[in-house]
Amino acid sequence: MADYSMFVPNVHFEQIPIKNLVSNQEYQRNISEQHVLNAAMHFDLCQINPVKVSRRNGRNYVFNGQHTVEIVALASGSRETPVWCMIYDELEYEQEADIFANQMKFVKPLKPYEVFMANIEAGNQKQLIIRDLVESYSLSIGQARNYGVVCAVSTLENIYDKFGYHVLDRTLRLCVGTWEGDMNSLSANMLNGIARLVYTFGDTMKDETFKEKVGEMSVKLISRTAKERRPGSMGYAETMLLAYNRKCKYPLRWTKLYEKNVGNSEGLDIDDGLDESEADDTFEDSTGDDSR
Numbered sequence: 001m002a003d004y005s006m007f008v009p010n011v012h013f014e015q016i017p018i019k020n021l022v023s024n025q026e027y028q029r030n031i032s033e034q035h036v037l038n039a040a041m042h043f044d045l046c047q048i049n050p051v052k053v054s055r056r057n058g059r060n061y062v063f064n065g066q067h068t069v070e071i072v073a074l075a076s077g078s079r080e081t082p083v084w085c086m087i088y089d090e091l092e093y094e095q096e097a098d099i100f101a102n103q104m105k106f107v108k109p110l111k112p113y114e115v116f117m118a119n120i121e122a123g124n125q126k127q128l129i130i131r132d133l134v135e136s137y138s139l140s141i142g143q144a145r146n147y148g149v150v151c152a153v154s155t156l157e158n159i160y161d162k163f164g165y166h167v168l169d170r171t172l173r174l175c176v177g178t179w180e181g182d183m184n185s186l187s188a189n190m191l192n193g194i195a196r197l198v199y200t201f202g203d204t205m206k207d208e209t210f211k212e213k214v215g216e217m218s219v220k221l222i223s224r225t226a227k228e229r230r231p232g233s234m235g236y237a238e239t240m241l242l243a244y245n246r247k248c249k250y251p252l253r254w255t256k257l258y259e260k261n262v263g264n265s266e267g268l269d270i271d272d273g274l275d276e277s278e279a280d281d282t283f284e285d286s287t288g289d290d291s292r
Contacts, residue, residue, distance in 0.1 A: 010089075013050065015082035018073050021051070022059055023066040027097035031070060039067075040074040048072060050084040052099075054091040063096040064103060112154040113143045130156050133169060137176045139186070148181035152188040159195045170207075171195045178211045184219040189226070193236025197244075200237075201252050205244070214243045 024031070051065030062069060065083075073079050091099075110118075119127040134141055134150055141156075142149040150156065159168045171194045179185035197205060217225075222243075226235035237257060245251035 009086075011086050014085050014087055016053070016060055016085045017080050017082050018069055019079040020060055021053065021062050021069055021083075021085075023062045023069060025061060025063060025093075025096065025100075027100055028063070028066060031066065036067060036070045036074055039071045043071070043075040048083070050086045052088070053085040054088050054096045056090060056093070060085070060087075061096065063091075063100050111143070112157075113141070113151070116141065116153045116157070126157070126160065129165065130160055130168070133165070134172065137172050139172070139176065139181060145183045147183055148186075149183065150186045150191075152186065152191055155188040155191050159191065163195055163199045167195055167198050170198045174198070174207060174210055177207065178215040179219060182219055184223075187219075187223075189223070189233045189236045190219060192233030193226070193240055196233060196237040196257070197240060200257050204250075205252060209248065210240075210244055213246060213248065214240045217243050 048068060048071075049065065051068055052063055054061045054063050069083060072081055072083055116127055120131060131141060134156065139148050139150055141151075141153060143151060145151055156168065159171060171191055174194055175185055175191065184190075197210075214222075217239075222236060222239050225242075226239040229235040229238050241252060241254065241257060
């Protein structure tokens, strides 16, 4: 009979009270109190994984899962609470550190699109609302850039979370009404830039004026100009505001853009947490003329 033992970890499982676990080894990262607080506030038992523990010299050293331990302790209100532990017997300290350092080496992280679609399959309300809103403008959510396809999934969620449904709705309406689903217009920086303007100026910014004035510029020209002004979506917002105000009878006040987008907590780190694939503003020819 074949011996498969070399492919099966030599571990066993126990429930151990949190008070009997030792964390904060030198090789571990510092505890993020904000992460612990947020996870405890949204506690979900199904997301609690077994903690990896090295039983060394009669003590239970946590070498993977110290945040899990603190989340359960805070959510339950007691360090008497037991957690499931995967016990490794008699590992050396250096072995623990090596396992911790290389735990993600061959783990393939989920892409924002994959997470979004899993939430759709789970019937989660936020993602269903966003999908339905996107599709109401004859757009779709996908992974491959194409006409009418939004790949900036985490951007859609960020706008919804930080600015609300109506800002996301108007952002998509302006984007589609101005550039008619051009794949380059549906990038993260374009959507975030428009969302900043919608959030900042509200109804004082007129849709028809936006489509007429800002639509005179190609998305490629907006992107080039934005990058010369400042990084991220604020450069896009500034560029579109310049275009909007050009020869405009009722120009929008520049200072309001910075009052709304700097120095307070109302959703203004909109570029934070942007997935690297969404931050890529590589352009593909879709309309031909970039000189407008």
